[in-house]
Amino acid sequence: MTSLHTPCLDTSVLLTPPALSFHGVSFSHDEKLLLGPCSFTLDGIGPTLVMGPNGAGKSLLLRLAHGLLSPTQGRVVWSNEGAPRQAMVFQQPVLLRRSALANLTHALAVNNVSRGQRVKLAHEALDRFGLSACRHTPARVLSGGQQQRLALARAWALSPQVLFLDEPTSALDPAAIKAVEAAVLDFHLRGTRIVMTTHDLHQARRLAGDVLFLSGGKVREHTPAQAFFNSPVSREAQAFVAGELVE
Amino acid sequence: MKKTLNLVLASIVVMGLSLNTHARDYIILASTTSTENSGLFESILPKFEEVAGIEVRVVAVGTGQAFELARRGDADSLLVHDTAGEQRFVENGYATERTDVMYNDFVLIGPTNDPASVREAKTAAEAFASIAKAKAAFASRGDDSGTNRAELRLWESAGVELVRDWYRELGSGMGPTLNTAAAMDAYVMSDRATWVAFGNRQNLTLLFEGDDVLFNQYGSLLLSEQRYPHLKHELARQWHSWLISEDGQQAIADFKVNGQQLFFPNAN
Amino acid sequence: MENNAFYVALSLLLSLDSSLIQIVVLSLQVSLMAVSIAAVLGFPLGAAVALWQFPGRGGVIVILNALMGLPPVVAGLMVYLLLSRAGPLGEWGLLFTPGAMVIAQVILVLPILAALSRQKVEEMLGEYREQFVSLGMSRSRMMPTLLWDARFALLTVLLAGFGRASAEVGAVMMVGGNIDGVTRVMTTAIVLETGKGNLPLALGLGIVLLTLVMLINAGAYMIGELSRRRTG
Numbered sequence: 187m188t189s190l191h192t193p194c195l196d197t198s199v200l201l202t203p204p205a206l207s208f209h210g211v212s213f214s215h216d217e218k219l220l221l222g223p224c225s226f227t228l229d230g231i232g233p234t235l236v237m238g239p240n241g242a243g244k245s246l247l248l249r250l251a252h253g254l255l256s257p258t259q260g261r262v263v264w265s266n267e268g269a270p271r272q273a274m275v276f277q278q279p280v281l282l283r284r285s286a287l288a289n290l291t292h293a294l295a296v297n298n299v300s301r302g303q304r305v306k307l308a309h310e311a312l313d314r315f316g317l318s319a320c321r322h323t324p325a326r327v328l329s330g331g332q333q334q335r336l337a338l339a340r341a342w343a344l345s346p347q348v349l350f351l352d353e354p355t356s357a358l359d360p361a362a363i364k365a366v367e368a369a370v371l372d373f374h375l376r377g378t379r380i381v382m383t384t385h386d387l388h389q390a391r392r393l394a395g396d397v398l399f400l401s402g403g404k405v406r407e408h409t410p411a412q413a414f415f416n417s418p419v420s421r422e423a424q425a426f427v428a429g430e431l432v433e
Numbered sequence: 434m435k436k437t438l439n440l441v442l443a444s445i446v447v448m449g450l451s452l453n454t455h456a457r458d459y460i461i462l463a464s465t466t467s468t469e470n471s472g473l474f475e476s477i478l479p480k481f482e483e484v485a486g487i488e489v490r491v492v493a494v495g496t497g498q499a500f501e502l503a504r505r506g507d508a509d510s511l512l513v514h515d516t517a518g519e520q521r522f523v524e525n526g527y528a529t530e531r532t533d534v535m536y537n538d539f540v541l542i543g544p545t546n547d548p549a550s551v552r553e554a555k556t557a558a559e560a561f562a563s564i565a566k567a568k569a570a571f572a573s574r575g576d577d578s579g580t581n582r583a584e585l586r587l588w589e590s591a592g593v594e595l596v597r598d599w600y601r602e603l604g605s606g607m608g609p610t611l612n613t614a615a616a617m618d619a620y621v622m623s624d625r626a627t628w629v630a631f632g633n634r635q636n637l638t639l640l641f642e643g644d645d646v647l648f649n650q651y652g653s654l655l656l657s658e659q660r661y662p663h664l665k666h667e668l669a670r671q672w673h674s675w676l677i678s679e680d681g682q683q684a685i686a687d688f689k690v691n692g693q694q695l696f697f698p699n700a701n
Numbered sequence: 702m703e704n705n706a707f708y709v710a711l712s713l714l715l716s717l718d719s720s721l722i723q724i725v726v727l728s729l730q731v732s733l734m735a736v737s738i739a740a741v742l743g744f745p746l747g748a749a750v751a752l753w754q755f756p757g758r759g760g761v762i763v764i765l766n767a768l769m770g771l772p773p774v775v776a777g778l779m780v781y782l783l784l785s786r787a788g789p790l791g792e793w794g795l796l797f798t799p800g801a802m803v804i805a806q807v808i809l810v811l812p813i814l815a816a817l818s819r820q821k822v823e824e825m826l827g828e829y830r831e832q833f834v835s836l837g838m839s840r841s842r843m844m845p846t847l848l849w850d851a852r853f854a855l856l857t858v859l860l861a862g863f864g865r866a867s868a869e870v871g872a873v874m875m876v877g878g879n880i881d882g883v884t885r886v887m888t889t890a891i892v893l894e895t896g897k898g899n900l901p902l903a904l905g906l907g908i909v910l911l912t913l914v915m916l917i918n919a920g921a922y923m924i925g926e927l928s929r930r931r932t933g
Contacts, residue, residue, distance in 0.1 A: 273835060470893070
């Protein structure tokens with residue numbers, strides 16, 4: 187396991203990570219059912235790892251949860267009033283054609299953070315993710331690993347209650363993967379609900395508190411990580427954990 | 434970045450303001466390309482501006498378009514060369530006064546080898562008839578200008594039917610028409626002023642001149658105050674009066690290109 | 702030698718003839734002014750069409766694209782009829798002034814800026830959309846972000862607009878009247894000199910115009926490259 191240094195914890199947030207429920211959510215495109223119907227509730231402390239073979243609907247599920255897509259049927263429900271503050275980190279980080287610093291201040295401006303606070307928060311976040319030295323570098327000329335860390339720093343600056351990550355490490359080298367995983371755990375320790383997709387079993391073993399397993403657009407299992415890796419129930423999950431090629 | 438943006442905005446504002454720096458009194462004079470192209474205005478306008486303190490802004494178009502500009506109330510004064518049209522303009526109430534200002538004459542231009550033997554013609558009608566008979570290429574303004582109107586009257590008096598295979602209507606000003614005629618070795622009728630000042634003659638030369646029917650009278654018109662109350666009638670009247678005054682007439686006579694006088698004052 | 706257009710152009714430039722300078726300055730003023738106004742209107746318009754779905758959106762795009770080919774003389778005629786004393790805006794007294802020329806050129810340049818910026822912004826929106834929605838941005842909040850991030854592409858669009866404005870003659874001739882010292886610009890001066898048969902002078906003026914346009918393009922290119930290197 188990654189060694190966890192203790193960040194300054196905001197315990198009030200830690201105690202109440204908002205719970206997320208899918209009530210019979212399905213998503214179709216061009217009359218074709220791509221996901222669901224699925225029902226589950228994420229109310230543990232997580233992190234929740236969404237797993238499954240390619241095309242299982244992992245990214246779709248994340249986008250529905252985050253509100254980037256609207257369900258064709260069913261409802262996405264949060265435990266607290268309205269949707270919580272949330273952010274998402276994509277497989278390919280989407281960065282503005284501006285400096286690293288400007289990427290952060292822009293996100294903060296959009297979230298109505300006062301002008302004075304913006305620069306302070308942005309510098310803090312860049313510092314935390316080891317990007318201070320390249321704050322004036324155009325975001326798009328940073329390395330892949332730096333770009334993903336910048337995307338994480340942007341999310342960090344917004345202090346979300348929920349963070350979605352869609353295959354955030356699939357294009358990175360081991361050192362960069364390690365940095366991203368450490369960052370994910372930092373978010374987790376800050377009390378942010380983590381919902382992350384991956385197809386990498388080892389990564390899931392390192393990070394998961396619970397696992398949501400999908401295949402063929404259906405949720406096959408939602409179990410604590412230990413249980414999932416040691417004794418998966420569904421046939422698809424058994425095959426997946428065993429490293430077989432699952433359709 | 435913000436600084437640059439402010440600078441750009443500021444310079445745009447300054448630019449916009451500086452577009453409107455002409456505080457001096459001025460009138461819009463609708464006139465013909467022949468007067469503009471020959472350089473007459475460049476010569477006489479400074480003299481008028483000096484004595485009257487009025488700037489004359491010349492919009493040089495064909496006579497037809499000049500009438501149209503005036504009819505719509507877009508010009509304060511009119512100096513054109515189509516006496517019949519000018520008289521109709523007064524009769525129809527658009528203008529209140531018309532005065533002869535100056536004249537020059539039309540000349541017949543053509544290729545030096547003169548395939549239609551225009552040089553031997555005794556009269557303009559004869560010259561035009563011989564062009565038609567030889568089916569030699571003829572370039573016409575075709576733009577309802579004063580020159581175009583005069584040319585059409587001459588064809589009519591020569592009793593010629595205009596056929597498209599040798600008669601070409603260009604729909605252009607005098608200068609462009611001369612350019613085209615030079616390029617295709619065509620005959621062309623021009624006012625003398627534009628011809629003398631014209632710089633791209635190539636193989637063209639003056640072949641026929643001097644018939645009374647080639648007389649080209651210019652007139653100045655005062656527009657109706659009733660019909661166009663918004664126009665600068667007082668300033669236009671000063672211009673009109675100066676043109677036909679001794680000073681104005683002298684200025685016109687003094688304008689020469691290559692030592693040749695191009696317009697002859699005749700305001701009586 | 703005196704009949705060589707390049708010689709004429711060079712001596713025009715070197716002599717710094719005051720009436721030539723006046724013509725050059727007016728040309729630049731009118732075209733830059735028109736392009737600035739068209740940019741202020743056209744870029745947000747293009748971005749709005751890229752951002753919002755509304756009935757008739759396809760029609761608007763087709764019209765904007767088609768208007769990129771609007772013949773200058775038609776734009777000139779429209780503005781003439783508008784500003785003529787007998788027209789609806791005749792009271793303004795703008796006909797045969799540089800202001801009228803600016804209006805005509807805005808009409809010519811606006812569709813280019815709007816149509817091309819619509820395309821650029823839409824491409825960029827495809828790339829940014831999910832991140833924007835994730836950040837909780839409204840469409841109207843997306844607009845300035847997209848326009849700023851598309852700035853290098855838009856600079857090229859701006860130059861295309863400037864090219865159209867500085868090159869056209871039909872519209873400024875009709876609404877400006879080619880009045881010496883008031884509304885005479887490079888292109889109308891070239892037409893006039895051609896009419897006088899002064900072909901070397903006309904071509905020389907053309908070379909001067911071309912040189913200016915190239916200088917402006919080179920300047921814009923360098924600014925673009927420098928800030929691209931700086932901000933990515």
